Each structure stands twice: as structure tokens, then as C-alpha cells.
Amino acid sequence: MDLAAIFAVEILYALASLVVISSGLAVVFGMMRVINLAHGEFMMVGGYATIVAVKSGINIYIAMLIVAPIVVGVLGVIVERLIIRRLYGRLVDTMLATWGLSLLLIGLASMIFGNTTTGISPPIPGFAIGRYQVNGYSFFIILAAVAILVAMFAVLAGTRAGLVARGAMQNPAMASALGYNPERVYMLTFFAGSALAGLAGGLFAPLLGLVPTIGSAYIAKAFITVISGGASVIAGLVSSAVLFGATSQIFTLATTPMVGEIALLLIAVVLLRLLPQGITSRFFRGAM
Amino acid sequence: MINRRTFLASSAAVAGAGILGASAGRSLAADPIKLGSILDTSGAFDAYGKPMDMALRLAVDEINAAGGLLGRQVEIVAYDTQSDMALYTQYGQQLARVDKVDVVHGGILSASREAIRQTLRKSGVPYFYNVLYEGGVCDRNITVIGVTPSQQVEVLIPAAIKKWGKKIYVLAADYNYGQITARWIEKFAKDAGGEVVQTDFFPLDVADFGSTIAKIQGAAPDIVVPALVGGPHLSFFRQWAAAGMKSKIPMASTTIGIGNEHKVLTAEEGDGILVAYNYSPEIVSPANEAFLKAWTAKYGNTDQIHEIAVSHYQGIHVWAEAVRKAGDVGRDKLTGAIESGLSFEGPGGKVLIDPKTHHAVLDVHLMEMSGQKLKVLESFQQRQPSDTQGVCDLAANPDDNTQYEIKI
Numbered sequence: 269m270d271l272a273a274i275f276a277v278e279i280l281y282a283l284a285s286l287v288v289i290s291s292g293l294a295v296v297f298g299m300m301r302v303i304n305l306a307h308g309e310f311m312m313v314g315g316y317a318t319i320v321a322v323k324s325g326i327n328i329y330i331a332m333l334i335v336a337p338i339v340v341g342v343l344g345v346i347v348e349r350l351i352i353r354r355l356y357g358r359l360v361d362t363m364l365a366t367w368g369l370s371l372l373l374i375g376l377a378s379m380i381f382g383n384t385t386t387g388i389s390p391p392i393p394g395f396a397i398g399r400y401q402v403n404g405y406s407f408f409i410i411l412a413a414v415a416i417l418v419a420m421f422a423v424l425a426g427t428r429a430g431l432v433a434r435g436a437m438q439n440p441a442m443a444s445a446l447g448y449n450p451e452r453v454y455m456l457t458f459f460a461g462s463a464l465a466g467l468a469g470g471l472f473a474p475l476l477g478l479v480p481t482i483g484s485a486y487i488a489k490a491f492i493t494v495i496s497g498g499a500s501v502i503a504g505l506v507s508s509a510v511l512f513g514a515t516s517q518i519f520t521l522a523t524t525p526m527v528g529e530i531a532l533l534l535i536a537v538v539l540l541r542l543l544p545q546g547i548t549s550r551f552f553r554g555a556m
Numbered sequence: 557m558i559n560r561r562t563f564l565a566s567s568a569a570v571a572g573a574g575i576l577g578a579s580a581g582r583s584l585a586a587d588p589i590k591l592g593s594i595l596d597t598s599g600a601f602d603a604y605g606k607p608m609d610m611a612l613r614l615a616v617d618e619i620n621a622a623g624g625l626l627g628r629q630v631e632i633v634a635y636d637t638q639s640d641m642a643l644y645t646q647y648g649q650q651l652a653r654v655d656k657v658d659v660v661h662g663g664i665l666s667a668s669r670e671a672i673r674q675t676l677r678k679s680g681v682p683y684f685y686n687v688l689y690e691g692g693v694c695d696r697n698i699t700v701i702g703v704t705p706s707q708q709v710e711v712l713i714p715a716a717i718k719k720w721g722k723k724i725y726v727l728a729a730d731y732n733y734g735q736i737t738a739r740w741i742e743k744f745a746k747d748a749g750g751e752v753v754q755t756d757f758f759p760l761d762v763a764d765f766g767s768t769i770a771k772i773q774g775a776a777p778d779i780v781v782p783a784l785v786g787g788p789h790l791s792f793f794r795q796w797a798a799a800g801m802k803s804k805i806p807m808a809s810t811t812i813g814i815g816n817e818h819k820v821l822t823a824e825e826g827d828g829i830l831v832a833y834n835y836s837p838e839i840v841s842p843a844n845e846a847f848l849k850a851w852t853a854k855y856g857n858t859d860q861i862h863e864i865a866v867s868h869y870q871g872i873h874v875w876a877e878a879v880r881k882a883g884d885v886g887r888d889k890l891t892g893a894i895e896s897g898l899s900f901e902g903p904g905g906k907v908l909i910d911p912k913t914h915h916a917v918l919d920v921h922l923m924e925m926s927g928q929k930l931k932v933l934e935s936f937q938q939r940q941p942s943d944t945q946g947v948c949d950l951a952a953n954p955d956d957n958t959q960y961e962i963k964i
Contacts, residue, residue, distance in 0.1 A: 389797075396800065
């Protein structure tokens with residue numbers, strides 16, 4: 269029974285980490301149709317921002333939850349102003365440009381921090397469920413994922429800014445005619461997406477040995493999650509994270525981590541063959 | 557017909573020949589011996605490679621300060637393989653065919669050793685692999701200075717079983733080192749009356765061990781034995797401690813500490829882990845004192861020294877010893893010297909080369925991590941690489957070129 273509980277925690281944790289990794293991409297790709305191949309590197313920058321902040325004496329929670337998102341958000345705005353805004357609507361060109369950007373960021377991080385592994389220890393101790401131990405930090409990631417989803421829903425569905433953002437994405441000409449500046453809305457949306465990527469990087473920093481190339485470990489998972497989710501930003505994100513997280517983790521626990529990864533990719537291939545527009549093209553249609 | 561381009565090319569060639577001829581004439585007496593070095597000094601394995609590179613430079617400085625070898629200075633030709641196995645093939649070829657070095661020292665992961673071993677053998681360049689590994693390489697062109705399973709696992713696993721219990725859970729890196737070492741662990745566990753209840757393999761870039769930690773608890777072993785390798789795998793020890801498992805299930809590892817992990821992890825994360833290696837900075841011997849002093853003089857402090865940096869240092873001195881004995885750097889005479897009962901008194905104790913396997917007979921110490929240090933619990937003098945001796949006899953089969961694997 270206790271063992272079932274810790275397995276359940278691990279499965280929840282896997283779903284939550286997919287949500288955390290993919291949320292920034294879901295905003296940038298799901299709403300703006302911009303393929304940001306530098307998403308993994310945005311996370312990497314968030315991770316380094318956290319580590320640098322912690323090592324210079326800032327409280328680890330402030331470093332993860334505030335410093336990392338702001339640093340990466342600002343980076344995102346700079347990138348949007350310099351590169352992305354010239355390429356809206358040109359899918360392949362943005363891919364090329366952001367791929368170049370990802371190489372540039374890896375190179376810069378290698379120059380500044382060295383091509384070497386750095387890390388910090390998780391701030392939360394483990395605790396016992398019956399006879400078994402769980403990693404306290406797993407719960408923190410689960411909470412963070414829930415908080416991210418609730419916040420995204422609240423902003424998009426409950427605030428005027430969210431309404432304007434959705435409107436500007438759907439019909440920029442109409443939004444412009446109503447007195448909103450779509451350029452500005454795009455910029456702020458990209459800021460939000462980048463800040464979420466930074467937050468993800470910050471949250472994962474204590475779990476990993478950070479290297480400049482760590483982004484490549486996330487980018488594939490994030491894209492698979494977002495693309496399989498389909499058109500609805502939040503419903504898509506949640507449904508595909510649940511599907512992939514549960515599958516990969518159940519296979520990992522039953523067999524080996526390698527099989528878990530393979531199972532995730534297989535499910536994704538089959539799913540995209542059956543539902544090329546993603547899960548939300550068939551289920552939860554019209555959800556946020 | 558001579559056009560401008562061929563005229564320029566041929567006149568440049570003439571001029572070039574002049575320069576080459578002049579330099580060859582001038583440097584005949586003091587032509588340096590070229591030592592090729594191939595190490596990961598950046599990337600996921602740089603915790604291993606950087607101190608090895610420092611050890612290499614220290615050893616070569618010492619050799620040169622003592623007048624070089626055969627009256628010639630030793631010059632280092634070094635490549636950083638950036639923890640990328642593909643670069644080993646490329647730089648291995650470069651060292652053998654373009655730089656035409658006299659010897660190659662290096663390679664860290666067993667995968668990297670196998671990537672360059674055949675190239676060096678074919679090109680007639682003697683190769684020294686100075687790293688703890690899974691054993692079984694049988695090749696007259698290579699000399700192995702690192703600790704093998706019969707020197708390490710055979711000491712470590714029975715000690716752990718005696719201390720903590722019979723059920724063992726193995727976590728190993730998913731490449732030749734981890735795969736083969738996992739089988740040795742199984743063998744030595746069985747011999748000591750224990751059993752391996754489960755073995756999990758992890759690709760080298762895996763950094764999230766949450767589900768594994770849950771699985772281990774499900775299996776409830778008495779001992780966890782990680783044979784994990786590289787920067788990303790270090791996360792396991794952090795996550796293990798963060799889950800509060802440190803006090804529940806003890807650990808014995810075949811790899812932790814090799815890259816100074818005990819100094820990267822906090823004392824709470826590392827304390828109590830059992831290991832067995834050839835070197836500890838606490839060894840009291842004139843050779844170790846001299847080594848620590850020389851290292852401090854060159855690098856300021858001894859923080860970077862670790863197991864395979866010392867192996868590398870010993871390997872380079874063993875090679876130098878062989879060159880002196882052979883009176884030549886060429887492969888044939890050098891191999892003869894290596895097979896003549898060559899030995900070197902290094903910081904980790906006496907290194908004696910076994911002529912039949914080209915492996916080293918070494919001292920091994922059973923140690924425990926304690927306060928970010930390796931505390932020696934028990935020492936074993938001059939252990940034979942019997943795993944390889946059981947399958948490899950280069951005196952009887954000089955053309956052998958296989959890595960033997962243990963069968964269970």
C-alpha cells in the first residue's frame with residue numbers, strides 16, 4: 269500500500285514535470301504559432317540564473333521562482349524584438365532562426381560557465397510514507413505544475429489581458445481595429461512564454477547536474493507534449509502530459525528507464541498518426 | 557606547360573624543402589619525443605579528465621626536469637575530446653597519422669578506449685590506458701595501469717555484504733564498463749554468499765532517478781551498488797540523499813570518488829559510502845609525499861587529485877621507465893621492456909606490470925567516504941589483475957586482440 273503510494277507520487281511527478289517543461293512552449297507555440305527551438309536553452313539559462321543567484325547568496329526560492337523567470341523573460345523580449353517579430357507567420361524561418369539562437373546560447377553559456385557540470389542541492393528534505401521514503405522536492409514540482417496551470421487558466425480566461433491576448437492571436441486585424449496594438453501583445457505573450465521556460469529551468473536546477481547542452485534533453489519532450497496536445501493551450505497540455513507521463517513512468521517502474529522512454533515515443537508516434545492535429549482536435553474541443 | 561599557379565606551387569615547395577631541411581639538420585640531436593594525450597577536459601566527463609591532464613603535465617615536467625628520456629625532451633601533443641566519443645576516433649587518427657606521436661596516453665570511458673585502441677594498434681603506436689576499468693583487454697599494444705574488477709570489486713562487494721547483508725541492487729551506466737562490471741558484481745556477490753536482486757542500466761545522459769529510487773525501495777535490498785559514470789549520473793546521489801534514503805539503505809560504489817565526487821557532494825550526501833581504489837591522499841609513503849609536494853608546487857593545492865589522475869601519473873612514469881630500459885621509443889623494444897617485469901614506485905604504491913596481460917599489479921585500499929574525504933579502512937598489498945590473467949596470455953598468444961568478457 270505504501271509502495272503503491274510512492275509509485276503514485278512518482279507518476280504524478282512525471283506528469284507534473286512534463287507540464288512544467290512544456291508550459292512555456294505551449295504559450296509560445298500554442299498561442300503564437302512560433303516554433304521556438306531555443307526553448308530548451310531558455311530553460312538552461314533559467315537554470316544557470318538560479319545557480320548564480322543562489323551562489324551569490326540569494327534565497328533559493330527567490331532565485332528559482334523570481335530571478336530565473338525574470339532573467340529569461342527579459343532575454344525573451346530581447347529575442348522577440350530583434351529576431352522573432354520579423355518572422356511572424358514564417359514557420360520554417362523562425363525554426364531556423366531559433367535553432368541558430370539555441371546554438372548561440374549554448375556557445376555563450378560554455379564561454380561563461382565552462383562546458384562542465386554544476387549544480388545545487390534540493391532545498392526540501394525527503395520524508396517517509398509508511399516504510400518508504402519520497403523526495404520532498406517531487407511534491408514541490410507537482411505543486412508548481414498545478415500552480416502554473418491554475419495561473420495560466422486564470423490569466424487567459426479570467427482577465428482582460430488574457431482576453432486581449434487570445435483575441436490578438438485569433439484576429440490581429442480586428443484587435444488592432446479595436447484599439448489594441450498586436451505588436452505589443454505579441455511581445456508580452458512571448459515574455460510570458462519565456463518567463464515560464466525560465467521558471468522551468470529554475471525549478472529543475474536543483475535536480476540536475478547543469479551543463480550548457482542540457483536543453484537538448486528537454487526540447488524533444490516539450491515539443492512532443494505540446495504538439496500532441498493540439499490547439500487548446502491548457503487542455504492540450506494537461507491531456508498529453510497525463511498520457512505521456514503516465515505511460516513512460518508505468519513502463520519505467522515495471523521494466524527499465526530505457527523502455528519507459530521508448531514507450532513514450534511510440535505512443536507519441538501512434539497518437540500523431542491517428543490524431544495529426546493533436547488530442548484536443550478530437551477530445552475536449554473548444555476547451556481553453 | 558607551366559602556368560602561374562604551378563610555378564608558384566613548385567617554387568613554394570622548393571622554399572619549403574629548404575626550411576624543412578634546415579630545421580631537420582639543426583634539431584637532430586634534441587628532437588623531442590612526442591607524447592600524444594587524448595582526454596575529455598570539457599563536457600560531462602571533465603571531472604575525470606581535467607585532473608588527469610594536470611597529472612600528465614606534472615609527470616612530463618618531472619621527466620623533462622630530470623633531463624628528459626634518452627637525452628631528448630618529451631613534448632605533449634594534447635587533444636580535448638569534449639566528452640564526445642566521435643571525437644576520439646577523429647583525434648586518435650590525427651595523433652597516429654598526422655602528428656605521428658611516439659606514444660598515446662589517455663582515453664577515460666571504456667567506450668573511448670575501444671574507439672582508439674585498434675587505430676593505435678594498426679599504426680604501431682604504443683597505447684597506455686591509465687583508468688580503472690572492467691578488465692579483459694588482451695592486446696600487446698596496450699598497457700593498462702588502472703584497477704580491474706578482481707582488484708576492486710572482489711574487495712568491495714564481500715566487505716559490503718559482510719557489513720550490511722546479502723541482497724544487492726546494482727545501478728550501472730549503460731555501456732561496456734557498466735554492463736561488464738555489473739556481471740563481475742554479480743559473480744563476486746555470489747562467491748561471497750550474496751545475491752544481486754536487480755540490475756538497472758542508465759544511458760549516460762540520464763539525470764532524473766526519481767522512479768529508480770521508488771523502484772529500489774520496492775525491491776528493498778540490503779545494499780545499493782551504483783556503477784554510474786559522469787556528471788549527469790551524479791544527480792543520483794543528490795536525489796538519493798534528498799529522498800532521505802541515505803540512512804535507510806547503505807551504498808558501496810565502484811565509481812564514486814574517481815572524479816572527486818566526494819568533494820562535489822556535501823558530507824551529508826556522501827558520508828558512509830564504501831569504495832575501493834588504488835589511491836588515497838592519506839597514504840603514507842615517500843613516493844606519495846613527494847607527489848603531493850610536487851603537485852602543490854605546480855597547482856597550489858591538492859584538491860584536484862583523484863584516483864585516475866594518480867593512475868595517469870603512474871602510467872606516464874611507467875612508460876618513461878620502459879623507454880629508459882628499452883633505450884628506444886619504438887614499439888618493439890618498448891614492448892620488450894614492458895614485458896621484462898617493469899615496476900614503478902608511485903604515489904599509490906608499487907606498480908608492477910604483469911608481462912602476460914600488460915595489466916598492473918597494484919595495492920588496493922578499502923575506503924569509506926567521511927567528511928568529503930576517503931578514509932582508509934583496510935589495505936590490500938599487490939593485488940593481481942586475476943580477472944584478465946584468467947583469460948589472457950600474451951606470451952602464448954602475442955597476436956591476441958580481444959576484450960574478453962566474463963560469462964555468468
